[in-house]
Amino acid sequence: MSQAGLVVRAWANRGIAQLDTGKLAPFHFPRRLIRPLPGDRIVLDAADALIEVLPRKNEFGRGDARGRFRAVAANLDRAVIVIAPRPAPSPDLVHRYLTAALIHGVEPVVVVNKRDLGLREGEWFSDLDDLAELGYRIIRTRCKPQAEVDELARLCRDGISLLAGQSGVGKTSLLNALVPDLDERTSALSHVTGKGTHTTTTATVYPLSDQAGIIDTPGVWEYGLWAMTPAELERGFPEFAAHSHHCRFRNCRHDSEPGCAVRAAAESGLIPASRHAAWLRLLAEQRRIA
Ligand SMILES: Nc1nc2c(ncn2[C@@H]2O[C@H](COP(=O)(O)OP(=O)(O)O)[C@@H](O)[C@H]2O)c(=O)[nH]1
Ligand SMILES: [Mg+2]
Numbered sequence: 001m002s003q004a005g006l007v008v009r010a011w012a013n014r015g016i017a018q019l020d021t022g023k024l025a026p027f028h029f030p031r032r033l034i035r036p037l038p039g040d041r042i043v044l045d046a047a048d049a050l051i052e053v054l055p056r057k058n059e060f061g062r063g064d065a066r067g068r069f070r071a072v073a074a075n076l077d078r079a080v081i082v083i084a085p086r087p088a089p090s091p092d093l094v095h096r097y098l099t100a101a102l103i104h105g106v107e108p109v110v111v112v113n114k115r116d117l118g119l120r121e122g123e124w125f126s127d128l129d130d131l132a133e134l135g136y137r138i139i140r141t142r143c144k145p146q147a148e149v150d151e152l153a154r155l156c157r158d159g160i161s162l163l164a165g166q167s168g169v170g171k172t173s174l175l176n177a178l179v180p181d182l183d184e185r186t187s188a189l190s191h192v193t194g195k196g197t198h199t200t201t202t203a204t205v206y207p208l209s210d211q212a213g214i215i216d217t218p219g220v221w222e223y224g225l226w227a228m229t230p231a232e233l234e235r236g237f238p239e240f241a242a243h244s245h246h247c248r249f250r251n252c253r254h255d256s257e258p259g260c261a262v263r264a265a266a267e268s269g270l271i272p273a274s275r276h277a278a279w280l281r282l283l284a285e286q287r288r289i290a
């Protein structure tokens with residue numbers, strides 16, 4: 001008899017699934033199958049061996065040290081990009097995450113945490129207004145002195161949300177505020193996972209309901225993109241699309257080519273100059289990755 005479930009954690013050739021009965025089940029998988037990811041829907045046999053990973057609607061991931069794509073999770077409904085005034089975001093962090101989400105067809109949401117610190121956003125992250133103007137969703141939260149996360153909680157009620165962002169911005173604190181019985185879930189999970197596993201570096205799904213779950217991505221992420229073509233990178237800048245087909249050259253990189261309509265749009269304020277500047281930095285970064 002087979003059983004269906006959701007992968008909540010996977011490492012080496014093992015994982016933990018939340019079965020549709022609600023039970024947590026450890027499973028193992030043969031190497032010939034694709035590696036299951038947190039967020040995957042799977043089928044196990046009666047001996048808890050993996051039979052099938054159901055088709056994914058998307059993957060979300062990052063570049064490794066050699067510039068190759070490494071998937072972190074699957075079947076996301078949104079990527080929650082968490083930033084805070086402390087630690088301040090590195091210059092292109094948000095643009096990188098946005099690009100990764102948009103390329104994979106995952107809705108990005110920028111969460112500005114630690115509102116209680118009272119620091120003016122324009123002073124520590126001047127691109128935020130431009131992102132709001134382009135229509136990217138921005139939600140402000142705080143976890144201290146008491147949590148204020150209602151808008152984010154409402155959004156996360158449906159589908160799978162992945163919390164991304166550099167270490168220290170408050171991802172785990174947000175998870176605590178969003179998942180009511182987090183302590184019990186965490187201890188149930190570590191009981192099934194057993195000792196000797198690097199649970200502090202493994203992405204984990206915390207189910208909220210049949211319909212929803214939140215993925216925390218622990219560990220220190222200096223988030224980097226993977227090697228990709230300029231055309232792929234440009235999918236991370238959808239606001240260029242209305243202009244780029246007026247560029248003189250079909251393969252225009254929107255750098256210093258003559259007749260570049262994207263550069264002209266940035267110079268005349270039709271698209272934010274900060275996004276064009278971010279594009280040029282990520283394009284240069286691609287040359288280093290490749
Ligand atoms: N002042 C303030 N501190 C916060 C807030 N959220 C989290 N922190 C603190 O920031 C630190 C890092 O939080 P944590 O949730 O571990 O961040 P993570 O590394 O992204 O998971 C901890 O000391 C938290 O108490 C907040 O909204 N305001
Ligand atoms: Mg954390």
Ligand SMILES: [Zn+2]
Nearest residue numbers: 247252254260
């Ligand atoms: Zn151009």
